[in-house]
Amino acid sequence: MxxxxxxxxxxxxxxxxxxxxxxxxxxxxxxFFEPLPDKMPGAEHDTPERIELGRKLYFDNRLSVNNSQSCNTCHDITGGKAGVDNLPTSPGALGQRGERNSPTVLNAGFHIAQFWDGRAKDLKEQAKGPILNPVEMAMPSEAAVEEKLRGIPEYRELFAKAFPGQSEPITYDNLAEAIAAFERTLIxxxxxxxxxxxxxxxxxxxxxxxxxxxxxxxxxxxxxxxxxxxxxxxxxxxxxxxxxxxxxxxxxxxxxxxxxxxxxxxxxxxxxxxxxxxxxxxxxxxxxxxxxxxxxxxxxxxxxxxxxxxxxxxxxxxxxxxxxxxxx
Structure with missing residues (x-):
């Protein structure tokens, strides 16, 4: 019928x-509806090491230009929060507010695309945006992010474990892949x-x-x-x-x-x-x-x-x- x-x-x-x-x-x-699947697209390639690295990066304020903001600042998953900050629009590291409401990160990897306008095709592409956005975390470049992370001994070890066999595992692309791996667990x-x-x-x-x-x-x-x-x-x-x-x-x-x-x-x-x-x-x-x-x-x-x-x-x-x- x-x-x-x-x-x-x-x-x-x-x-x-x-x-x-x-x-x-x-x-x-x-x-019209069906239950949420057990895993998000792309999770088949995730490893415990990448997920753990992504978890640490997600909560790390050092990914912002003045060490004031993490991914979790606008997409809060602590204390019973549902992956948002419950603000109309979110203030960035330098105090300027974005133009759109911060959507929840929960179940985000199941979406057809990321952001309200769909400008990122998946979680990995989305993760690269806010860190370099001058209104959000305001880091000046991918190279600046990589340099900052390479100066942290713990990250040198965690990236090496998450991306074994790579001569230089601390890359912006790997950072985004790790954050996406963690976010794929948020079902x-x-x-x-x-x-x-x-x-x-x-x-x-x-x-x-x-x-x-x-x-x-x-x-x-x-x-x-x-x-x-x-x-x-x-x-x-x-x-x-x-x-x-x-x-x-x-x-x-x-x-x-x-x-x-x-x-x-x-x-x-x-x-x-x-x-x-x-x-x-x-x-x-x-x-x-x-x-x-x-x-x-x-x-x-x-x-x-x-x-x-x-x-x-x-x-x-x-x-x-x-x-x-x-x-x-």
Whole structure:
């Protein structure tokens, strides 16, 4: 049966039938979503030594021009954080703020491309950008980064172990490969995946209601697949205009059709990654849900509908992160 036919059939049956039979909702959901895989693309080449080197580099402030910032500064994975700094835009090493919201690093290697505009094809290419960006970590050149690392005895040893057989393992390319190897380990596990795999107790009735609404009102037009997003570029303000000076992917492609298009964000862990949109302008998840339904789908949600969708979105939070956030 085609997805559209199934969606229509369940809409006719009504929510009461689904509430009595979560298996029917799971069957519908599996047309659009799937659990996150166990490994990210490229992980087959990773080694424990490269991952450990990448972990150290990820947290090292010395990768910035004035030793003030690490990758983790803007993509915080400590203390129950979900790979973001929860700021609208992030200040760089020299105090200047970037123009876009820092996206989460969690599950990032599953995305179709990196950055809001997709200008980096994968994690390795992405890792090379912020270190040399004058607004971010502001190192002057690849050579300057390599020279700095070669002056640290511990890194000479760690790079040699991570890239054995190379006459000079401390290179900018190897640095990026190591950081990417570490980031490929940052896969989250949530209750929604438990539901997709057959656990009828994973979601409560309100969350099931939110999932049903999410599908029926058309959010699955953009938010599909394992990431529930992250696999396409779409115009923000598709039906009703969204005011933003940022031209999005057009800056990369120079294609008029790409104006105001951005990578569709993954909704995994979205309850912990506020503020929202490419500009970080929207602080509350419910606000973002209501706005997106209107500007993208021409749908005005009721409070009950928005609250139910937000409840379901909370089921996309990594289970360990959810427990940590509840303790705070």
């Amino acid at each position: 085609k997805p559209a036919v199934l969606v229509g059939m369940v809409t006719v049956l009504g929510w009461a039938a689904l509430a009595a039979d979560p298996d029917a909702l799971r069957q519908k959901a599996r047309f 989250t596990r949530d209750r929604f995946d438990d539901f997709l795999k057959g656990d009828n107790q994973a979601l409560n009735q309100r969350e099931l209601r939110g999932l049903d609404l999410f599908i029926n009102i058309g959010c699955i037009t953009c938010h599909t697949g394992p990431l529930i997003g992250g696999n396409s570029f779409q115009k923000v303000g598709l039906i009703h205009p969204y005011e933003t000076p940022d031209l999005g992917r057009y800056a990369v492609t120079k294609d008029e059709a790409d104006k105001f298009k951005f990578k569709v964000p993954s909704l995994r862990n979205v309850a912990l990654t506020a503020p929202y949109f490419h500009n970080g302008r929207h602080a509350e998840l419910k606000e973002a849900v209501i706005l997106m339904a209107y500007i993208q789908l021409d749908r005005k949600l009721s409070d009950e509908e928005a609250d139910a969708i937000v409840a379901w979105l909370h089921s996309l939070t990594d289970k360990q992160l959810a427990r940590a956030s509840q303790k705070q």
